[in-house]
Amino acid sequence: MHDHPSTWHLGDEAIYDYLDRSLGGQARIEAERHVQSCPECALRLREAQALFAQIASVAAPRLATDLASGVVASLQAARKASVRWQWVLAGQAAAATAALAALGVHLQRWVEQVLHDPAFAAVRQAGALLLADVSGWLPPFLDLVPSSPMRIAPLRLSLPHLQGPVSGWAALAGTALLLGVLGNALLLRSPGGVVPTKADRGNGAAAPGR
Amino acid sequence: MNMPEDDDGVVVSRVRQGDLEAYGELVRRYQGSVFGVCYRLLGERQEAEDLAQDAFLRGYQRLDTFDLAYPFGPWIRRVAANLCLNRLQRNRPVTLGLDDEHGWRGAPPGPTPEGATERRQEAEAVRQAVISLPPMYRAVIELRHYQEASYDEIASTLGLPLSDVKSHLYRARRMLARRLKGHA
Numbered sequence: 001m002h003d004h005p006s007t008w009h010l011g012d013e014a015i016y017d018y019l020d021r022s023l024g025g026q027a028r029i030e031a032e033r034h035v036q037s038c039p040e041c042a043l044r045l046r047e048a049q050a051l052f053a054q055i056a057s058v059a060a061p062r063l064a065t066d067l068a069s070g071v072v073a074s075l076q077a078a079r080k081a082s083v084r085w086q087w088v089l090a091g092q093a094a095a096a097t098a099a100l101a102a103l104g105v106h107l108q109r110w111v112e113q114v115l116h117d118p119a120f121a122a123v124r125q126a127g128a129l130l131l132a133d134v135s136g137w138l139p140p141f142l143d144l145v146p147s148s149p150m151r152i153a154p155l156r157l158s159l160p161h162l163q164g165p166v167s168g169w170a171a172l173a174g175t176a177l178l179l180g181v182l183g184n185a186l187l188l189r190s191p192g193g194v195v196p197t198k199a200d201r202g203n204g205a206a207a208p209g210r
Numbered sequence: 211m212n213m214p215e216d217d218d219g220v221v222v223s224r225v226r227q228g229d230l231e232a233y234g235e236l237v238r239r240y241q242g243s244v245f246g247v248c249y250r251l252l253g254e255r256q257e258a259e260d261l262a263q264d265a266f267l268r269g270y271q272r273l274d275t276f277d278l279a280y281p282f283g284p285w286i287r288r289v290a291a292n293l294c295l296n297r298l299q300r301n302r303p304v305t306l307g308l309d310d311e312h313g314w315r316g317a318p319p320g321p322t323p324e325g326a327t328e329r330r331q332e333a334e335a336v337r338q339a340v341i342s343l344p345p346m347y348r349a350v351i352e353l354r355h356y357q358e359a360s361y362d363e364i365a366s367t368l369g370l371p372l373s374d375v376k377s378h379l380y381r382a383r384r385m386l387a388r389r390l391k392g393h394a
Contacts (some may be wrong), residue, residue: 055355060246068237071266
């Protein structure tokens, strides 16, 4: 904006800012003074005011239905579903814990039996022989065990408990249930498929009045 | 004697404590204006009702982000405006609703039947001009002219820089002015 009324005019943006009350301080006073002495800007201000009035003339239709009952019903249904899911999750977690505990007890027994199994002693001995055999091919500084080429007896480790159905099924069920618990927990935490918007994050800059 | 209405903040606190009926009270208070936002942005009654309902559900989900120091109305209307804008940007070309007979009010009637008809036609022309704007322009017009949001508030609601808000508003108004020439 310049000082002489005949050589400058308010831009459309300045007129809109003036009407939006975004033009403050000295700029607002200058604009008001200018409009009083410039018929062209006064006309454009009136046109903008008319446009604003036209826009304001549009009202929405009356809402024909009551949304409150539908919204509250949806929320109540979601709450019930959430409680049901929590029970499902708790059940799954308990079952997974029980299955894994059973597996643990079973594995402990199996390990104890294997340690006392003669077959395991044979394996241990075969391992020592294998190490001795391999060390013969290693460089001299690693040759801590005297080389003695020996034939390793075929390993016949009998693991009767591992072949039984209990450990396999318990491991499978426990793992599946744990995965189920994790998956359901993730599902419960998901926001519901609607794109989040910036307005959802808070209302610190809310407009005054209703 | 009617009991005085509780303040929004009091009702929101009750909702936060698990009182769903209290949320129903908030919905009743603001459903008209929220529906208005959706209708002006979408231009179609049924879709506007659906989105208004979604806005209240969304509002409930995000109620923990609501600051009790501010009124609930502008917040929930902005949630609605944002949902509508998301819908418009994701979806479809604009369709104009033909439901004037089902409650479209337009401008208030004039003193004579002829005047009333004229004003209604004019309001309809404005509505059509607004609804034919690109979604973002429609949103800034809605927020500025109907929600009386400041430039800063529009920027924060739509996640735009302030300069974009001003230029969108400027362009939207220029478009409207051109389209409405002759209807003034």
